[in-house]
Amino acid sequence: MPAANAVSPAPPAPLLDVCAATVRFGGIHALTEADFAIARGSVTALIGPNGAGKTTMLNAITGMVPLTSGDIRLDGADIAGLPPHKRAAAGVVRTFQNLEVFTSMSVLENVMAGRHALTRYTVAASILRTPGFRRAEAACREAALDCLEFVGLADEADTPAGDLPYGKQRLLEMARALAADPKLLLLDEPAAGLNSKETARLGDLIRAVCDRRHVTVGLVEHDMELVMAVSDHITVLHFGHPLAAGTPDAIQANPEVIKAYLGEDE
């Protein structure tokens, strides 16, 4: 090994490392040998034109879509073979582009459901209301309220989740995901359907998730203003394959990206 290379420290292993991921639906290649990494403690965005495979990537990472080939490592551990609920327990939690709020439950119950994997007691304990059960429930409730406070929904704790306006349901999904104490929070188009004021607040919130709660964020988003404002790193997907990766400035200046993303005529 040349001495010159030994001076620069090896880059820290990324929190999430997707290697040569291929997802095929019948004859359609949604992802082709796609690499995607998210560095620990960063906000990393995944962007690309419609149909580039962004949501498929998110689904593959969370186990909702099986990989045809390739592997996915979280913190060095292979998670590609795990079912979705085990990946969640391992620390990968997501929100959904089309809201998947538990509309039949209260706002607080939604967030408490988010702590499912962290709230440990037996069925018998919950039926008998043992002291251990009460402690765990109280802790669950407390943590859930803390998450609601964080996203600014503390006043709505007892509201039926289905009664919340759209923008607040998005925040609720975020609180619910945060309640699971993820290592990696994946947001699937969190700004979709939000007005510009709500989007700006969302941007602050995403930064706060990363900087104050120290949760690494993966962001799939169409709103370029938001992406450029909050991301530390951006990967561009094009036809299921990564086209470029770098800082927001580098991506904005990359002619390949401009061509693919904006179309050649612009």
Place this chain on the structure above:
Amino acid sequence: MKRPILGQNAAQAVLFFALLLAVPYGLPNEYYLSICILGSLNAVIAVGLNLLMGYAGQVSLGHAAFYGLGAYATAICTTRFGLPIPVGMAAGVTLAAAVAWIVALPTLKLKGNYLAMATLGFGIIVSIVFNEAVDLTGGPSGFVGIPRLALFGHTFESDHGYYNLMAVVLTLVVLLALNLMKSRTGRALRALHVSEKAASSLGVDIAAHKRFVFVLSAALAGLAGVLYAHYLSFIAPASFGFSFSVQLVVMVVLGGMASVWGSVAGAFFLTALPEALREFEDIDILVYGAILVLTIMYLPDGLAGGIKRLSRKLRRTGVDDARS
């Protein structure tokens, strides 16, 4: 912000128990008491079925089969095999749960109508077994000579004694359901009802939870079956067929989905209704149907929802401005 939620379920259960114990003293004769016993048996099944249907969103059109399995298992154990009653009862509940566990393996992968169809088919198969395995079950003419329930040296000879036992059982079942639904398991079931995707993304093992609630609701149906057999001392396949499965679903829907108290109300209501309609003689079935249709039309969220709305309306007249 702090509310004493702990103990709330227990307090409601105690009130309910007291109410159940008081009921016989307001009844004109023994006959009504037997209706109440049947009502509470049905309530045990309906509460269990509601955990499956109302909370977890999984429809079963074969629950009468689990009821029947419990009844026949204890009948056969205590007469043909001469086993003690508690053993027969345990066998009945265990058999219902075990069969549910096996049935759950393939069927709970199905969704919506397909799950309903699969459980429907299962119920019909079990019904055929009850009818055809004549050596074991006595066939269509029924199974006679099941001993009256005796526990801890006490034989429940009178209907009043049996009713009191049912009051204890039903109260415990209701408390179990209330407590379980207000825990991580209950939240997980309600969550997967709305979105399996979101629930699994938060760490809920969908298959395990569905199987658990299916087995639990079958075990409760089995428990009711066991108590039914030792109450009537005679059972026949007709009591455990498709039409009873449908009636159970109607009890749950009419009472109110995802409401434990609603299921209790629905079960008692539907058990008593045919008796109350006796005086209509030839058209009683028509009136029965009309009442069901009207209830579903005007109380889409069931009896429980109707009562809740009524009490909210009454309260709102007083404290309207307290909410803002």
